[in-house]
Amino acid sequence: DADVTQTPRNRITKTGKRIMLECSQTKGHDRMYWYRQDPGLGLRLIYYSFDVKDINKGEISDGYSVSRQAQAKFSLSLESAIPNQTALYFCATSSPGLSTDTQYFGPGTRLTVL
Amino acid sequence: AQSVTQLGSHVSVSEGALVLLRCNYSSSVPPYLFWYVQYPNQGLQLLLKYTSAATLVKGINGFEAEFKKSETSFHLTKPSAHMSDAAEYFCAVFNDYKLSFGAGTTVTVRA
Numbered sequence: 001d002a003d004v005t006q007t008p009r010n011r012i013t014k015t016g017k018r019i020m021l022e023c024s025q026t027k028g029h030d031r032m033y034w035y036r037q038d039p040g041l042g043l044r045l046i047y048y049s050f051d052v053k054d055i056n057k058g059e060i061s062d063g064y065s066v067s068r069q070a071q072a073k074f075s076l077s078l079e080s081a082i083p084n085q086t087a088l089y090f091c092a093t094s095s096p097g098l099s100t101d102t103q104y105f106g107p108g109t110r111l112t113v114l
Numbered sequence: 115a116q117s118v119t120q121l122g123s124h125v126s127v128s129e130g131a132l133v134l135l136r137c138n139y140s141s142s143v144p145p146y147l148f149w150y151v152q153y154p155n156q157g158l159q160l161l162l163k164y165t166s167a168a169t170l171v172k173g174i175n176g177f178e179a180e181f182k183k184s185e186t187s188f189h190l191t192k193p194s195a196h197m198s199d200a201a202e203y204f205c206a207v208f209n210d211y212k213l214s215f216g217a218g219t220t221v222t223v224r225a
Binding site: 040045050058090103105108 | 148213216218
């Protein structure tokens with residue numbers, strides 16, 4: 001079984017709809033992240049959470065919200081989806097090391113907003 | 115803030131040829147640097163990381179990268195490309211408890 005899972009894997013929705021993307025992990029990591037990937041832009045951080053009570057905005061948080069329901073679950077919501085939120089979304093986890101974190105990624109959710 | 119720049123969005127190599135992917139970093143302090151690979155329809159997988167120990171870092175699948183402070187570079191190489199190396203590769207820097215990624219380099223391997 002995969003350590004980091006994302007649901008759904010693909011989603012097509014319409015402008016204005018509310019969408020939730022879910023991430024679950026069995027790695028026992030405290031830290032979780034949401035990124036979006038766009039061609040030619042690499043991955044950009046949307047939100048991150050270092051524990052259940054700690055939520056932080058990343059570089060592109062506008063139009064998104066998150067919920068850390070448990071150590072193992074971190075959900076990303078688009079309250080009112082718009083076409084430029086069409087992208088590939090990745091969840092990642094990490095556990096703080098002595099000097100740095102290694103992040104482990106889920107398989108991604110491809111979201112299309114029409 | 116620390117950042118990375120990947121030179122070349124696409125690289126095409128022949129099977130058996132050297133693979134060289136370029137990454138330059140910008141940092142005022144010793145950086146922690148990573149290379150990730152993304153195979154089609156998959157998430158990112160860690161290839162290797164530099165954390166200020168040996169400057170030549172060996173990773174999975176025959177890849178290695180050399181940290182060169184004088185050139186602010188962390189280029190990724192593999193001596194002999196295989197068809198299975200076709201993927202997108204991302205350089206990243208650990209920056210204030212987060213990763214900052216380059217734009218990515220897509221590698222195609224010609225038979």
